[in-house]
Amino acid sequence: MADILAGLEILKKHIAIAPEKPGVYRMIGGDEKVLYVGKAKNIKKRIVAYSHIHKLPVRLQRMVSEIRRMEFIIVENEAKALLMENELIKKLEPKYNILLKDDKTFPHLVIDVASEFPALRKYRGARHDKSKYFGPFASIGAVNSVLDTVQKAFLLRSCRDNVFKNRDRPCLLYQIKRCSAPCAGKISAEDYRRLVKEAVDFLDGKNTKIQDELSVLMQKASDNMEFEQAMVYRDRIRALTNVQSGTMVEYADIKSCDVVALVRKNDLVCIQVFFIRGGQNCGNVPYFPKQTEGAEDAEVLEAFLSSFYTTHIPPKEIVLSEPLRNKEFLEEALKTKINTYQKGNKHKLVLRALENALASIERKVAMEASVKSNLEEMQRIFELPRLPQRIEVYDNSHIQGSYAIGAMIVATPEGFDKKQYRTFNIKNPDITNDDFAMMKEVLTRRFDKMTPENRPDVILLDGGLGQLHAVHEALRDYDLTGIHIIAISKGPDRNAGKEFYHQLGRESFSLPFQSPIAFYMQNIRDEAHRFAIGTHRKKRGKSVYKSRLDEIEGIGAVRKRDLLNYFGSVEEISQASLKDLEKVPGVSTKTAQLVYDYFH
Numbered sequence: 133m134a135d136i137l138a139g140l141e142i143l144k145k146h147i148a149i150a151p152e153k154p155g156v157y158r159m160i161g162g163d164e165k166v167l168y169v170g171k172a173k174n175i176k177k178r179i180v181a182y183s184h185i186h187k188l189p190v191r192l193q194r195m196v197s198e199i200r201r202m203e204f205i206i207v208e209n210e211a212k213a214l215l216m217e218n219e220l221i222k223k224l225e226p227k228y229n230i231l232l233k234d235d236k237t238f239p240h241l242v243i244d245v246a247s248e249f250p251a252l253r254k255y256r257g258a259r260h261d262k263s264k265y266f267g268p269f270a271s272i273g274a275v276n277s278v279l280d281t282v283q284k285a286f287l288l289r290s291c292r293d294n295v296f297k298n299r300d301r302p303c304l305l306y307q308i309k310r311c312s313a314p315c316a317g318k319i320s321a322e323d324y325r326r327l328v329k330e331a332v333d334f335l336d337g338k339n340t341k342i343q344d345e346l347s348v349l350m351q352k353a354s355d356n357m358e359f360e361q362a363m364v365y366r367d368r369i370r371a372l373t374n375v376q377s378g379t380m381v382e383y384a385d386i387k388s389c390d391v392v393a394l395v396r397k398n399d400l401v402c403i404q405v406f407f408i409r410g411g412q413n414c415g416n417v418p419y420f421p422k423q424t425e426g427a428e429d430a431e432v433l434e435a436f437l438s439s440f441y442t443t444h445i446p447p448k449e450i451v452l453s454e455p456l457r458n459k460e461f462l463e464e465a466l467k468t469k470i471n472t473y474q475k476g477n478k479h480k481l482v483l484r485a486l487e488n489a490l491a492s493i494e495r496k497v498a499m500e501a502s503v504k505s506n507l508e509e510m511q512r513i514f515e516l517p518r519l520p521q522r523i524e525v526y527d528n529s530h531i532q533g534s535y536a537i538g539a540m541i542v543a544t545p546e547g548f549d550k551k552q553y554r555t556f557n558i559k560n561p562d563i564t565n566d567d568f569a570m571m572k573e574v575l576t577r578r579f580d581k582m583t584p585e586n587r588p589d590v591i592l593l594d595g596g597l598g599q600l601h602a603v604h605e606a607l608r609d610y611d612l613t614g615i616h617i618i619a620i621s622k623g624p625d626r627n628a629g630k631e632f633y634h635q636l637g638r639e640s641f642s643l644p645f646q647s648p649i650a651f652y653m654q655n656i657r658d659e660a661h662r663f664a665i666g667t668h669r670k671k672r673g674k675s676v677y678k679s680r681l682d683e684i685e686g687i688g689a690v691r692k693r694d695l696l697n698y699f700g701s702v703e704e705i706s707q708a709s710l711k712d713l714e715k716v717p718g719v720s721t722k723t724a725q726l727v728y729d730y731f732h
Contacts, residue, residue: 135197135198136185136193136196136197138197139196139197139198139199139200140183140185140196142199142200142201142202143179143182143183143196143199143202144183146179146201146202147176147179147180147183150175150176150179150202150204151175151176151204151206152174152175152176152177153174153175153206154171154172154173154174154175154206154207154208154209154210154212154213155171155172155175155204155205155206155207155213155216156169156170156171156172156204156205156207156213156216156217156220157169157170157171157172157175157178157179157203157204157205158202158203158204158205158220158226159195159199159202159226159228160199160200160201160202160203161198161199161200162198162200165226165227166220166224166226167195167198167199167226167228168195168226168227168228168229169217169220169221169226169229170217171210171213171214171216171217171438171461172213172461173210173213173461173464175204175206179202182196189426189427189428190426191228191425191426191427192228192426194228195228209464209465210461210464210465211464211465211466211467213465214438214442214462214465214466215442218438218439218442218443221439222439227423228423229423229435230421230422230423230424230427230431230432230435230436231421231422231423232419232421232422232435232436232439232440233421233422233551237256237257237443237444238256238267238268238269238270238407238417238444239254239255239267239268239269239271239272239274239275240254240255240256240265240266240267240268240269240275241253241254241255241265241266241267241269241275241278241279241282241335242254242255242263242264242265242266243263243264243266243288243328243331243332244263245262245263245264245328245332246262246263247293249289249296249314249315249321249324250288250328251288251289251290251291251293251296252279252282252283252288252289252290253290254275254276254279259445264332264335265445266278266335266336266410267407267409268407268414268444269407269414269415270405270407270414270415270416271415274414274415275414278335278412278414282331282334282335283305283310283311284309284310284367285331285334286327286328286330286331286334287309287310287311287312287319287327287364288311288312288327288328288331289305289311289312289313289315291303291315293697294696294697294700296314296315297315297697297700298700298701299315299316300315300316301316302315302316302318303315306318309364309367312327334410335409335410336410347369350362350366350369386408386411386477386478386481387409387411387448388408388409388410388447388448388449389408389447389448389449389451389478390405390406390407390408390446390447390449390451391405391406391408391451391478391481391482391484391485392404392405392406392436392437392450392451392452392453392485393452393453393482393486393488393489394429394432394433394436394453394454394489395486395489395490395493396424396429397490397493397494398493398497399425400420400493400496400497401420401421401424401432402418402419402420402489402490402492402493402496403418403419403420403421403433403436403489404417404418404485404486404488404489404492405417405418405419405440405485406481406484406485406488407447408447408481409447416485416488418489418492419436419440420496421435421436429454430454430455430456430457433453433454433456434456434457434458434462437450437456437462437466437470438462441466446466446467446468447468448468448469449468449469449470449471450466450468450469450470450471451471451472451473451478451481451482452470452471452472452482453472453482453485453486454472455472456470499547500545500546500547502648503545503546503547504519504545505648506648506649506652507519507520507545509648509649509652510649510652510653513643513649514590514616514618514633514635516589516590516616517614519545520589520590521544521545521589522542522543522544522586522587522588522589522590523542523544523588523589523590523591523592523656524540524541524542524578524590524591524592525540525541525542525543525591525592525594525656525657525659525660526538526539526540526571526574526575526591526592526593526594526660527539527594527657527660527661527664528567528570528571528574528594528664529664529665529667536557536558536570537555537556537558537664537667538556538558538570538571538573538574538664539553539554539555539556539660539663539664539667540553540554540556540574540578540660541553541656541659541660541663542588543656543659548656548659552586553663554578555663555664556573556574556577556578558570558573558574559573560573567595567599568598568599568602569602571593571595571599571602571603571606572602572605572606575591575603575606575607576606576607579607579610587614587615588615589614589615589616590615590616590617590618591603591615591616591617591618592618592619592620592653592656592657592660593617593618593619593620594619594620594657594660594661595619595620595621596619596621596632596634597619597621597634599619599621600617600618600619600634600635600636603619604617604636616635617635617636618633618634618635619633619634619635620632620633620634620653620657621634630642630645631643631650631653631654631657633653684726684727684730685726686723686726687723687726690718691718691719691723694716694717694718694719695713695716695719695727698715698716699716705727705731706731707731708728709728710724710725710728713727713728
């Protein structure tokens with residue numbers, strides 16, 4: 133009680149000097165660690181609420197008792213306050229803030245409407261131009277499905293600009309009726325623009341009249357005995373009909389909204405997000421925010437919205453399962469509407485989202501129980517002092533020494549932590565055919581950057597006794613206290629499930645065939661192998677696209693793109709005259725001379 137009163141006195145002193153403007157406030161504890169970061173339209177009015185100590189939940193009472201000072205940052209408006217709050221929370225991870233760990237990006241469809249013949253493509257990343265974006269889609273499968281439909285129905289090109297500009301014959305997509313071949317002049321610019329507008333209307337949910345218009349055109353083409361053109365219209369109508377028949381009736385009148393529902397069970401909180409665009413369900417994603425103990429559902433939802441929509445563009449409406457206290461603040465900051473419904477189609481969608489959130493919690497509980505059981509068995513079998521919280525698994529990948537990389541994956545009691553995955557390009561070219569030397573380089577580079585926060589309990593190596601001894605030798609100058617190194621190698625017949633495990637000071641042994649712990653150890657080893665192979669392939673694949681332009685000093689990615697877009701290929705660039713090179717938009721006389729001199 134004395135601590136609460138002391139914290140309350142400090143809080144009241146800061147209330148007296150707090151600004152009555154929008155901004156962000158930080159509550160700081162005795163060890164100078166930030167306890168909590170909050171936002172407000174009026175900082176003074178917001179922090180006054182913390183002085184009503186008996187109205188606060190136990191979690192926030194505990195926070196007030198730890199306050200030793202406060203800091204304020206004034207900003208221009210609510211949107212800036214939201215962005216700054218989110219940035220500080222991610223950077224500082226305060227102990228009393230609700231944290232959203234997963235900040236993945238989602239795939240979109242994009243149409244570059246500013247070009248003469250706009251292309252329809254998949255896209256993932258920030259929006260930085262005047263193109264039309266559609267989405268988000270919860271998975272690559274969902275975006276591929278819509279892309280397939282739009283290609284069939286509207287025949288928009290999907291090729292790269294430099295390919296498009298240098299084609300004079302239609303590609304296979306034209307032959308299978310997935311493109312109208314503007315590259316080869318099979319469609320006029322005016323007619324292609326009409327297709328683009330129809331596609332944009334369809335993706336925006338304004339597709340009610342498109343099929344009727346296509347039916348009229350099909351009949352007209354048939355009457356004129358243009359049967360091939362009539363078949364094109366027919367196929368487009370079928371593609372649109374298939375989409376509409378698969379659209380559930382409760383989505384039909386919803387143009388753009390996200391449905392966000394929260395469920396709490398077994399000390400877990402799950403937030404399920406449904407993306408509805410243009411009358412179609414673009415998929416759903418579960419989130420499990422951290423540090424939610426003692427927080428009310430409305431507080432958790434508000435924290436989620438604040439974090440999620442600072443990195444994702446909000447739709448026209450966000451539909452929630454719980455009403456918010458600071459609804460007006462978030463609406464102003466996010467420039468959208470936030471509503472709850474007690475009936476109607478949007479309420480039905482909330483119920484569906486709640487059902488999915490509950491199922492996600494149940495799956496997570498079942499998975500974590502299985503992982504915990506395997507970790508307990510791992511602790512027993514490998515004689516570990518405690519249940520491992522961080523297991524790092526290492527593997528190498530190369531082809532006869534080329535494109536050599538090392539890979540590290542991280543397994544925790546909650547599953548694979550993909551944000552902690554790392555790759556290591558092998559720097560010493562003389563060791564790329566020596567797996568032992570490669571592993572030494574990878575582990576020493578990893579240990580050079582180790583912190584108390586990312587110190588592993590177990591290091592698992594894909595290799596035998598030789599690999600194990602090589603790693604111990606490489607790490608002899610590092611503090612390995614509490615870190616257990618295990619190597620896993622194939623058995624004599626190299627069958628999965630009959631691997632041998634090696635630790636210093638113990639006889640090598642195998643695990644019971646087809647036992648759960650054997651499957652678990654194989655799974656985390658195979659995940660490292662998958663990640664290493666995938667990274668190696670990407671590195672090798674990038675080299676295929678490297679051109680002789682990369683060897684010209686002073687030619688960056690932008691100038692390289694300009695040259696390729698203008699000439700179409702490196703071969704054409706190499707044969708171009710100096711005057712032709714100087715004609716390229718964005719290429720200066722000096723740059724043109726560099727390119728000309730290199731090839732001549």
